[in-house]
Amino acid sequence: MSLIQRLRDSVGDAAVLTDPDATEGYARDMMPLAPAGRPLAVVLPADTAEVQACVRACAEADVPVVPRGAGSGLTGGANAVDGCVLLVTTRMDRILELDADNRLAVVQPGVVNRTLRDAAAAHSLFYPPDPSSLEWCTLGGNLATDAGGLCCGKYGVTSDAVFGLEVVLADGSLLTTGRRTVKGVAGYDLTRLFVGSEGTLGIITEATLKLRPLPAAPGTIVAAFDSVERAGEAVNRVVRAGLMPSLMEIMDATSLRASAEFLRADLGAGDSSALLLCQSDAGGEPASAELDAMERLFKDTGAQWTHATTDPAEGGLLLRARRVSLPALEARGACMTEDVAVPRTRIAELMAGCERIGAQAGLTVAVVGHAGDGNMHPTVLYDGASAEQYARARGAFDAILALALSLGGTVTGEHGVGKLKTEWLERELGPVSMRVHRQLKDALDPAGLFNPGALFARRRPAGGRTP
Amino acid sequence: MSLIQRLRDSVGDAAVLTDPDATEGYARDMMPLAPAGRPLAVVLPADTAEVQACVRACAEADVPVVPRGAGSGLTGGANAVDGCVLLVTTRMDRILELDADNRLAVVQPGVVNRTLRDAAAAHSLFYPPDPSSLEWCTLGGNLATDAGGLCCGKYGVTSDAVFGLEVVLADGSLLTTGRRTVKGVAGYDLTRLFVGSEGTLGIITEATLKLRPLPAAPGTIVAAFDSVERAGEAVNRVVRAGLMPSLMEIMDATSLRASAEFLRADLGAGDSSALLLCQSDAGGEPASAELDAMERLFKDTGAQWTHATTDPAEGGLLLRARRVSLPALEARGACMTEDVAVPRTRIAELMAGCERIGAQAGLTVAVVGHAGDGNMHPTVLYDGASAEQYARARGAFDAILALALSLGGTVTGEHGVGKLKTEWLERELGPVSMRVHRQLKDALDPAGLFNPGALFARRRPAGGRTP
Known part of the structure; x- marks a missing residue:
């Protein structure tokens, strides 16, 4: 047959x-x-x-x-x-169980992230990972890539929100990993081996996910700075003060102008070099105290202006400038969007370096990112109709990856390696780690059945094994 | 040579x-x-x-x-x-770096847990995992077993507090895993594969650990109940109300009496069947609100009495009853201490089952545990000089493991499998997961060099491989 x-x-x-x-x-x-x-x-x-x-x-x-x-x-x-x-996996889209008393949900991989968020909220519970595509991305994809989002500085990423998985292995057998208990150390952490493995080790067919109490509606503070260095220093001061904002985003001047144009709104940041957008979901008096503390720190760091609000609707409008940044940049031309992460203290250096790399390539590099966790998305703008500009943009794209590594960072903070950055993975991890990666891949998928070309550069030595 | x-x-x-x-x-x-x-x-x-x-x-x-x-x-x-x-590894006992701005510490494996806690506290930072042995256990051992403790319901366990590792592999080569950034998804999560692998895959020689802002000194509330069912229901209500106590411990009547005797103190729980000890480290007004909310819930659930204090010294004294429970039980005879975990909603069933198992064996089973995360430590008391009682105690010990599995739990919440529960690991995980475990072990340690007999029952098939 x-x-x-x-x-x-x-x-x-x-x-x-x-x-x-x-x-x-x-x-x-x-x-x-x-x-x-x-x-x-x-x-x-x-x-x-x-x-x-x-x-x-x-x-x-x-x-x-x-x-x-x-x-x-x-x-x-x-x-x-x-x-x-x-x-x-999109047809496997059922929430199989929502156990509010044990704060967990059992889902199929095709459930859309937003669907679980809404179902959890109906029980006053919260599923933290919030990638920008949460309105349509599936939890199976979130698990395969260990997706992040905007709330990760406070609440962690997908791998922090998983109790266990059901996975179909390369021989068709069914593996169950993890458990339904908060604690448990029986055997290797297979759950987290499969989370983030990008479909190279098995196919996730069910997941038991951790939920948390739904936090309060957030209060918001925005601060404008005349240099990225000053904005970076403000981020450091927030961390040093022991604050835990539920969101801390940064935008550079190019992204700000693009968003302002896109929204046809005056974001009040005409001559600013960087904007910080921060939220506290601590609720009531603690949220006000956290916002006040941030405002003080921003002013002490020399912010041009700050604006705070506890009105969630106004906060949502302010955050919109950040949420539309990629479409706003795309309205200006073709985009190559990066996903590097650096230690939080190196954000300003990364942003300054991106500006330098853009200048050298004769192209604009706009930077937005999750300042709270150091995960930055520099975006190289170029003319999509010009092969020559494309080549220069690719060069800038690679230079940003090299810069992130030189700052003690990683080539991917939350998007993954996929079929895009396999050579950069080797460069980041080095030969011993790559050998261990291949040993694990060969142990679980000796024929190289699953997702060839992802994570590992594709080569098929004569008579050899994966990948 | x-x-x-x-x-x-x-x-x-x-x-x-x-x-x-x-x-x-x-x-x-x-x-x-x-x-x-x-x-x-x-x-x-x-x-x-x-x-x-x-x-x-x-x-x-x-x-x-x-x-x-x-x-x-x-x-x-x-x-x-x-x-x-x-x-x-005890001679490798240096804290190599404490980077307060990036909230991380780089340590050698022989550093004692308490030493890192103190060093972090000097920077107003906090290393959450707090096994009971924190005064003398080493971080290397904590990492090898993915150790937990009392604060895990709110702050997670050791694997939630690790950015990366340095590991010596079976061929002597040196593997570096993870990174120093908050986010990062480049490659498989090797860090968490080694954490909790109990020395069977490699030897951890360095770790980069996550620190958090130091929380406020905790407020404490104690509540006594006339049945474990009622105490279990009180735990459920705390979870259902969206509260996140920084500590929630439970003790049964036997443990209470043993601790009272040991401390020569009247713990005021003379005729109680169960005591809950909870803390909030939210600080100031939020802590008071959290303690008040718990007190209300406990009274609504029919607590015999409650006592709350925001005085850390008094809270520490109350908590002492819990901390001395094992030595207090050991003062009464030989002890077999369990480490099962069940979904939080099944705690009362587990405790009632332990009482039944004890009665059937003609022995006392005392139960203390981390109610906030469902990790319970039933302890079988027996006469160490009697081989016959030892055999009955072993039977009760195994019956408790079977009970935990039947309640959807695990045979080890935080201590690990070691050389004690290898057969129970097979029973909990089943053949597919055990096969995957062996595949991973063979991939990384084909000769079975590291820690034979741990995790995997020891057998050496003729000419066969590990373990």
């Missing part, structure tokens, strides 16, 4: 797409720079047993499997490779 | 012990039930290069290496196996 027929038998005819017009829409995520191939088929299993059947069929046919959620990724991690089966 | 001579050349003569009188003191941790063998030698390396040299020498001689910190473990995880080299 052909593979396609086996897949049809496994998931039903309607859940196997082979027409290129239909499969093309699944072949790429949101990162245009990463390579993408043409899938043999797209399958949309409805449950764990169907995922197992698809994996077994592909394993026997020696056809690679690329898992995919909503396709909101920014590294090509879910991009097709030629001849692969794209296994799309 | 003999192995002993190579070890002497590696670490110096004085740091290699072979006299049984000297090595005997290192052969066991604090758990008398776990098997222990006779080491060939004890080595005390002074730095990472010496650890590498020892590991290489042992690998070439095919002599197993058992890593050991202070020996405060409760599962025989650091117990010698016959003919092994015990690699003791």
Whole structure:
């Protein structure tokens, strides 16, 4: 029997797409720079047993499997490779359980992040990880990439919010990791080995996630500075003072101007070099105290102006300038968006370096980022119609990665490696760590079935093993 | 050259012990039930290069290496196996860096938990994991076991407090994992694969740990109940109300009486079946509000009495009843201390079940535990001089493990598997997970050099691989 027929038998005819017009829409995520191939088929299993059947069929046919959620990724991690089966989890979209007394939820991988947030909020509970794509990204993708977001400085990232997983392995068997208890140390931490493994070790078919009490509606403070150095120093002072803002974002002058234009609003930052946007969700008197303390520190650091509000609606409007920054920049031309992270104390150096790199390339580099956790998103602007500008932009993109590493940082804070940064992963981790990575990959997926080309640069030595 | 001579050349003569009188003191941790063998030698390396040299020498001689910190473990995880080299990290006891602005510390494995806490406090920072042995246990051991403590319901366990590690692998090479940034997703989460791996995958020679702002001195509330069910319901109500006490401990009647006797104090719980001890470190008004809310909930649940104080000294005295519970029980006879964890909502069922198991065995089972995270330490009391009572106590010990699993729990909440619960690990995880565990062990330590008999039951199939 052909593979396609086996897949049809496994998931039903309607859940196997082979027409290129239909499969093309699944072949790429949101990162245009990463390579993408043409899938043999797209399958949309409805449950764990169907995922197992698809994996077994592909394993026997020696056809690679690329898992995919909503396709909101920014590294090509879910991009097709030629001849692969794209296994799309969006039909597995049920919240199986929400146990408020034990503060946990059991979900299928296709549940949209926002859907879980809303379901948790109905029980006065909170699922912290909040990637910018939370309105449409799936939890399966969040788990595969260990997604972050804006609240991570205070509440951690996806791997901090997982009790356990159910995972389909390369031989089709079903692994259960973790537990439902707050504490538990029985065996290796397999849960966190699979979280962030970008679909290279198995396919997550269920997750038990940690919820927290819903925090109070946040109060907001905005502060403008005449230099990124001063804004960076203000971030340091907030940390040094022992404050834990629930959000602390930074924008440079280019992003500010782009957002102001995009929103047709005067953000009051006409001659500023950097804006800090911070929130406290401590509630009531503690929130006011935290906002007051930040305002004092910002003024002491020489802020041009500050503005604080405890009105959540006004706070939301202020934050909009940050949330629209990427679309606002895209309205100006093509964008290459970075995802480096540096120690919090090196943010100003990174921003100054990005300006220098932009000047050297003759291009603009705009910087926005999560100042609270050092995860910055410098964005190289270029003319999408010019191959020469594209090449210069790629050069600037790489120079920013090298800069982040030289500052003691990482080439990816929250987006992942995917098929975009495999060589940079080797550069960051070095040969011993890469050897351990390959040993683990070979131990769990010896034939290289899952997501070839992601994390590991693709090479198939004669008669060799993955990847 | 003999192995002993190579070890002497590696670490110096004085740091290699072979006299049984000297090595005997290192052969066991604090758990008398776990098997222990006779080491060939004890080595005390002074730095990472010496650890590498020892590991290489042992690998070439095919002599197993058992890593050991202070020996405060409760599962025989650091117990010698016959003919092994015990690699003791206590001489590697320096805090290499304390970076207050990035809220991190870089430590060697032999640093005592308390030493780091004190160093952090000098910068108004806080290292949360607080195992009961914090006065003398080492951070290396905390990392190897993913140690917990009393504050974990609010602040997490050791694996939540690690940025990265330096690890000596089975071939003597040096692996660096993780990073110094708050966020970072470059590659597999190797850090958390090694944390909690109980010395079976490598030897941790350095760790970069996360610090938090030092919380306020805690306020304390104590409440007595006439049944464990009512106390369990009170815990549920605290969780349901969205409260996050920094500590929530429970003691049953037997533990209470033992502690009262031990302290020669009237704990005011003469006819009570259970005591809850809770703290809030939210500081000032928020702490008072949290304590008030708990007091109301406890009264609504039918507490016999409650007593709240914001005086840290008085709170410390109240907490002493909990802290001395194990020595207080040991004053009454031999003890087998359990370390199960259940979902928070099942605590009362576990406690009632322990009483039933004790009655069936004709022995007393006292229960204390971390109610805030469901990690309970039932302790079977028996006459250490009676082989027959020992056998009945072992039966009760196993029955409690089975009970915890039947309640959706785990056989170890924070102590680990060690050489004590290898069969129970298989029972909890099942064959697929055990296969994955063995695949990972074989990938990283194919010769079974590190800590044989820990995590995996010891068997050496003819010509087979580990473990």
